[in-house]
Amino acid sequence: MKKTMTLAALALAFVLAFAGAASANVGINEKFGLPIVVYGGDLSADEKAQVAESLDVAGEAEVEEIEVTGEDLVTYITDGDARARMYSSAKITRTEEGEGLVIEIATPDNITQVTTDMYANAMLTAGIENATVEVAAPKAVTGHSALVGIYKAYEVNGEQLDPERTDVANDELSVATELSEGGVEQEKVSELLTEIKKQIAEQNPATREDVEQIVEEQLSRLQIELSPEDRQLLVDLMDRIRQLDIDFSKWSTELEDLSNTIGDKIGTVVNDEGFWESVKQFFRDLANTVRGWFN
Template identity: 25%
Template sequence: MKKYLVGFIFVLMILSPIYAATGFAITYGETTYGNSNWKNSMDTYFQTKTTKNVSDAATKVVTASEVNAISSNITGKTYPASQIYSCAMVDLSYNKGINVSVDTSKITVVTPKMYENALKSTGISNGYVVVSSPVSASGEAALAGVLRSYEIAVGTPIPDQAKKAATQELYTETQIANQTGQNPDQISNLFSNVTDQIQAQNITDTNQILVIVNNVAATMNINLTQDQAQQIANSLADSQNAQASLTDFKKQLQNVSNQASQSGGILDQIMSFVQGIINYVSNLISDSQVAHKF
């Protein structure tokens, strides 16, 4: 009987991690991945930001060609393979909205709020995100790595239309913040407030969005030129129009997020069940030994 029990417990121990979805992924810029010291420094940094073991994360290298395919027509920049530094970690077990942590000692332009806005544009409403780089970087190209991390964690691709819209939104935010001299988070809040209104009313018309942009900017005491307001309206219209392409991704994201957040509870139940069996068998053996003495 003990032999069968040991075998049963062994099977449970093998199966439990298979059925406990983690939704845990890390992406490395190809330049960083090609330098063992830089990669190790990123692993060390990510480990300080999570209680999970980073060696358990699914990983992917983000190449210059991937970044350029999405961003080059938007930013006008083409990155060589020697300049893809940024890395990202995503954990879907975090289920209290989006929590973005940016290593501000290395990422110099893009703020957590900017990443959060871009993620929401791709239908992402939850997850713990960490962004860093082994060297100083603006962080604009890092969005490709963040989105790739989500694709790996979820197991479903994000449509290119949504990726490009998110990239355009992030780039527009950084440009408007630079042009107006406003605090970057203030500009991010402007984008977020407008997005909340157009999503609540399901508005996709650029002219209607432009009216909302001007109204929200006035309320927030942000002075925009006509061209700046139009850029924001165009960007948010693209993001809104991309929502229809995200149905499958958002559905799978929700499923994996639920599994990831519940995985700890499932494992606890399995271990409790196993412990119950061990206690039961131990009692049987003890009773048998007592009976044998008599």
């Protein structure tokens, strides 16, 4: 009964928020331009339409639509394979300074390896700071190609991303998914990466040995066990991050925000994982219902 009442209260809050957002619609943001939808270049026409529905493209006043291909992968990632298959897609809406990154996976059953926090961590490494990003795929995929699409969207918008940072960000995403496949919970992987990067930002380590010490301290603090091979991957990644041209004083605040978000999620899962999964599904169903009212 208590859970039913909680769901009802959440539903009411959602509907009120939806109505408020609709009444506050200000149209196209002329400061940042149109939202950009990046479709995986290997989608069929039917799959592309399915992704467009998942990303609610029809609900936007106007969008810019582009495609990301294996050729783009080569542009942003060292040793990228131009023959790579690109299915995961994204909608990117730039936001005001200080609003941070808001990531949503619109098709959670179809993005099998990359979590919202993994995307956020990698985007910060790449130099993307303030945006709302929605990711979707029409079938089960890992979700890696969406990150390349996000890079392309930013450059279409006139931003110039540092190719070394985008390459390291891709490496970070690969390490994150490898650690989770090795048995570490996905949220714990995101927490680990964020906390190590926070310490790099605060301590400004001068050597690889300093980075290795930070990694060991955070592994111990978070009680995470890794194989020697995975530890090496993690140290290699963080040493690359140490050497990037990043304003670490600014980065520290952004990472603190991300750390708090991840901590909240972990606490929620620990409290009642099954219940909150039902809440997420409830909201997905409710969103579809409310959207139907306006169609």
